[in-house]
Amino acid sequence: MTSALVRLEGIERRFGAVMALSGADLALRPGEVHGVLGANGAGKSTLFNVLGGLLRPDAGRIEVGGKAVILASPRDAWSHGIGLVHQHFTLVPRLTVLENLALGTRGPGGRPGAVRDAALEVIGRTGLSVPLDEAVEELGVGDRQRVEILKALLRDPRILVLDEPTAVLTPAEAAGLFDLLRDLAGDGRAVALVAHKVDEVLEVSDRLTVLRDGTSVLTCSREETSEAEIVRAMVGDDDVDAAALGLGDRAGPRGVVGQHESRIVAELVGVRVAGRGGSGLDGVDISVRAGEIVGVAGVDGNGQRELAAVLAGRLAPESGTARLPEAVGFISQDRSREGLVADFDLTENVALAFQRKAGFRSGSWLRWEALEGAAEEIRRRHDVQAPSVRTLASSLSGGNQQRVIVGRELEMAGDLLVAENPTRGLDIAAAAFVHEELQRLASDGVAVVLISTDLDEVLTLSHRIMAIARGGLREVEEAHRTRQGVGSLMLGTDDRNG
Template sequence: MNASSSPPAVELAGITKRFPGVVANHDIHLTVHKGTVHAIVGENGAGKSTLMKILYGMQKPDEGTITIDGEQVSLGSPGEAINRGIGMVHQHFMLADNLTVLENTVLGSEGLHGIGSAARRKIQEISDSYHLGVRPDVLVEDLGVADRQRVEILKVLYRGARTLILDEPTAVLVPQEVDALFANLRELKAEGLTVIFISHKLGEVLSVADDITVIRRGTTVASVKPQDVTTRQLAELMVGSELPTPETRESTVTDRPMIEVSGLSLYAGDPEHGRRAVLDGIDFTIHEGEVLGLAGVEGNGQTELIDALIGTRHADEGTIRLGGEEITAWATRRRREGGVGYIPEDRHRHGLLLEAPLWENRILGHVTEEPNSRGFWLNPKAAKQDTERIVEEYDVRTPGIDVTAASLSGGNQQKLIVGREMSHHPRFLIAAHPTRGVDVGAQAQIWDQIREARREGLAVLLISADLDELIGLSDTLRVIYRGRLVADADPATITPEELGSAMTGAASGHLEHDTAPQDDATGEEDR
């Protein structure tokens, strides 16, 4: 199809959207041609998500027009957007774990192809056409992240979408899965579909996009072709400054152990029906001034390890020592008071009360500690003052500390959490995906905070799906696979591809930077 001879798939002109105290979008112009992958890049809070919600009918613009396939439209709901051929795959997946792929796909669209054999045929047909490899009868809870994403894509195609909006689709994928997703996108494009791709990852954008629109501070500042810009130039358009790197040049590792984990095991299920180890004999030591990076595809025991370290689940076997003192039996609050900081993997579920003001979120997890309390009493005045300081120091962009956490962009929510945890000068920090869904500007600030604290002797366990971040920030690297630590690597020499390979269980032992095949690739016993 010749994109230039037909009207654009989507055209936005003069889009403006205001919220109390903030203008989210201002005079946005965007033209997306049919059969292309069009990337939208910008910092957190730049207005990308608001713009996509307007295009998906979730919010109405205060000014401006939306034109789809040459026809000006007014979208009052996602249902109306879907009827116009616009589908959206959200950053946080919207699937029901206890239903099959088929049930998830037809849910709410039973009128299209029923719920039986016709629906199954249609799902198989879409899956085959776009090489999605979707299996209709599998329970969603048994699927990995990449497979769930493909189900989400299939769901919007099933509803007849011709233009797909993908919000940060690669945030939780390893490099091999990203390659597979991009192959799927090229397949969609070849069939004449249009993809709008929202991302922070500029290298990926340059490799997959046909056109790129840059949004800064709520307005479109540039439209470029990927072949005309470098990553650095794109970053400068986005944030007005150079692209930061996570690299840590000087070593601050000491010989003083801060956290020592020995023989840690955790079981799921009950003895009668068979128990399985979700953590199996985990051993590691992190010294003062050391960042230990933990690589692994999600669902291989990372969440359970965090739970055991923070005390929300107690290990069935093994010991945990903090600064030489055994804390295996300590409750979560005592661990927090003892110097364990925690940046959670899901800020919405575990890090914030979204409907509470920022200053109340400042207190979360640190109710008994200064400045939030004095003796037995909460001290709201001091907590508010300290929230003002965090907002200032960590560049949390907000109209004030009385707005709700939900009103902040993802990156600003994350900076608030990092500021809260660092304010208690932890001795040991669990940092789970500390920069997920965070733009290059906020990312640089969070990396700086972690490096600064590391210089002062902080021990950090870094869990991240961003392999460049893991390799760049870590002093030591370990790989977790099916609840066991199966491999270790030197961050100075390992490549993201080699690390990604070990994460899928293809390699074990000490990973050397080597082009020769791994002798022991199959030596990892499979439990």
């Protein structure tokens, strides 16, 4: 048996009253891709933040190359060849992509020309293309994720950890990334992939570990386990839907709920909007009826951000017409910039939206007791792992932050809900719950626009599907309602106008 390149044993870490890790173990071997799965709050990100030198463990032992080490900082981790691609972006928004890639690079290799050459070489091998001279703040979430991956690969680490790297990548990009991970492992590196989707881990991993409640509950080779066993280890329940699992094509609902189909709730006609680091919108037409889920599938950066913002009433069209209802819920894909205020607690973050709802304001004063009750109901109903509603958003895991946003905006949806990658960062059980809630809203007569880079999610949930490419929308015909058919339209390979 190959000895581990890095080993973590009995790792414990507490955040106040929350025990994030309680004796977690992990061994990463050279030449292998190791998948790490777990529900939200299971401790995955905390464990790898310990390995990356961002957190000091309260107890436990870390070995690199068979020798005990203390990783007191990210610099210590890099000195041992450990590279970490974070789930939450660590880029400087006002700097260009190239400048972000150069940050922290020492010596001649830090010269812009040398960094550009190295970046282009990695881009050529991975296909994860990004605009090197564009400011990061102008990029979509998918492009920023690609920058994070490129930044880690430029340091040529011996041990590479990627925390949810495929959350905003297209299937083709994810497949290219998996090929790269196999190549990196084939060169003798230890590669760890943190993921929520079982099929991704089974596709690319040689071995896998499942964390639950801060403890390692399953470690085995890919051949020794099954999807059902992994799900039971993660959440103790294998009754979840196919889109949450990522199990491929499923026949989604067809047509519109009959009792609602005559009423158009939201409509855009000939809408044009300049791009914000992407394609913008180029004469878009879309209508959504009460009781239907309209799925919008596309490669990140093709106008999804602008479409979501216009439908949510947050961005006015430069031309064309937008007819929208007054009560709109909006689940933004970018929870850190548009969804939550990190330094606010759960109640305050709920108040950001609920202050407009009846019953939560008395004159010019907010009714904090009512808001706290609403926040507690969201925490309970959506299983937000937080000690109380006074917990700061910054102390929650990414998945639990998303649970707060989803719970808040589902309650805000009166006539229309705009959901932009609503299950990004959620575990299997939470994603399944969100899917059920979207379907419940539609059955209650709410119009839902589901904008997602997850094709399985779109195919499973949508009554109608539209593909967005280069700022144009085109409805997907029944004959093309497959991963391959929708995928080709997402890439704009069909020459008919949308």
